[in-house]
Amino acid sequence: MHCWNSKIETLDRGGIERMQLSSLKGLVSRLYECSPLYHARMREAGVMPADIASLEDVVRLPAMTKEDLRDNYPDQLFTAPPKDILRYHVSSGTTGKPTVVGYTRKDIENWSESLARSFASFGLGDRDVIQVSNGYGLFSGGLGMHYGAEKLGAAVVPASTGGTKKQIELIKDLRVTSIACTPSYLVHMNETAEDLGVDLGSDTMLNSAILGAEPWSENMRRHIEGRMGIRAQNCYGASELSGPLFTECDQQDGIHIWGDLCLVEVVDPETGEHVGEGERGELVFTMLQREALPMIRYRIGDLSEIEWERCACGRTHPRLQRVTGRVDDMIIIRGINVFPSQVEHVLGSIDEVTQQYLITVESQGVLDRMTVQVELDAVAFTDDILALRGITAKVSKALQELLNVRVEVQLMEPGSLPRFEGKAKRVIDKRVVM
Ligand SMILES: [Zn+2]
Incomplete structure (x- = not known):
């Protein structure tokens, strides 16, 4: 050394x-x-x-x-x-x-x-x-x-x-x-x-x-x-x-x-x-x-x-x-700390999607609901419903395993999420403050 x-x-x-x-x-x-x-x-x-x-x-x-x-x-x-x-x-x-x-x-x-x-x-x-x-x-x-x-x-x-x-x-x-x-x-x-x-x-x-x-x-x-x-x-x-x-x-x-x-x-x-x-x-x-x-x-x-x-x-x-x-x-969902960077990390490991995403957090009764919209990769883009369901399940399983939070995943068409020239805004928090 x-x-x-x-x-x-x-x-x-x-x-x-x-x-x-x-x-x-x-x-x-x-x-x-x-x-x-x-x-x-x-x-x-x-x-x-x-x-x-x-x-x-x-x-x-x-x-x-x-x-x-x-x-x-x-x-x-x-x-x-x-x-x-x-x-x-x-x-x-x-x-x-x-x-x-x-x-x-x-x-x-x-x-x-x-x-x-x-x-x-x-x-x-x-x-x-x-x-x-x-x-x-x-x-x-x-x-x-x-x-x-x-x-x-x-x-x-x-x-x-x-x-x-x-x-x-x-x-x-x-x-x-x-x-x-x-x-x-x-x-x-x-x-x-x-x-x-x-x-x-x-x-x-x-x-x-x-x-x-x-x-x-x-x-x-x-x-x-x-x-x-x-x-x-x-x-x-x-x-x-x-x-x-x-x-x-x-x-x-x-x-x-x-x-x-x-x-x-x-x-x-x-x-x-x-x-x-x-x-x-x-x-x-x-x-x-x-x-x-x-x-x-x-x-x-x-x-x-x-x-x-x-x-x-x-x-x-x-x-x-x-x-x-x-x-x-940091966002806190059902008492668990979640970071956008963790979502980015998971998406980076899945070929069928890009790292363009948007997290939305809403109140659902007394609980929080987290939705992640993610763009399909242009190559994986298809209208085959079964294939799309398979990708959705794969992404949501990978996210849940890392975050320990239930996540709803929505696949989006390539290029459909907003792009940012400066610091990206990846989280929309719509929760009602009690
Ligand atoms: Zn060292």
Whole structure:
């Protein structure tokens, strides 16, 4: 195994947790002493720095949400002196005020270190040429990847987004071995390359992609890897936490979350209580080393699970499974949490239908009724009633098995459901609020 920082990356769990506790204590004391805002919040929650005696005590600290960043626009949550701020990134957000993230020199150093470890974990090194096709500028994706790749000693092609034909030329001419971008952009780039008669898998040196900044599925990974013959690595991060931060290793069995930099909890999205180890819930991040904007117990809204078992690669840090939904997207049907992404996942595994769907939830007496309209694949389109019944039964069985909720399935003609240019609206909730 090649590690960027093997001493840290293979430290046992006890050792990692001791580092986390020591950093957490230091962070809480510093904020209590130096930041009037954190000081007031801690007093309000009735917690003093001395109360943090074990990692479990983290739950006593008040959680933060995106609202806190917006309410304290632009920089009231910053805890480093203005002279120490080296950079700002700003995310526009779909509603309300943007959020501003500041970085000190050490913050940028730790961010780059996190990505350098991650890139090395799937085999990248100083011989690689990494094309960064994430946006450069106020968005943290491009520059984040750029600094991580430079830290690793790789050569960087700062392509940013757009100009797809030019991007393909650069991949060929500069012997690019890895590309960082969104999964949908990579698919688009590959289609463009095919139209130009270029096979990105065999006509270039490209052998891996670092994909993130939008949700994607295992089906998408299989599509990309099968079609292009390259490895598709999942990347996780968020602007509030710095930007892109962590990726999978070569085992592709969860994203290594570097425990010395970040403490991650998993909570029930409704009660805020910790779920059991290995159970799914909302992710809560505390960035232990950040100076300018140390997020404490940041409820990010992503749903997933964490595993602490040693990875087959030998690394010991907790692993994040694929994010399967957002708290905002969750619908509760007959007491069971249902996510549109689960429906999408099921539909992706059935050949006769497309992934175009619409969920409608209605009240039926005191109960909820869930209907999923789904488009037939053009190839499977038929007026044979028996065949259609068979497909309906197959889809509804697969959905019920995964969701544990009774689902009514309606097959629709290809192309008949609404299309969306921006964020798709997949759920219509018509329930009467009692
Ligand atoms: Zn691993």
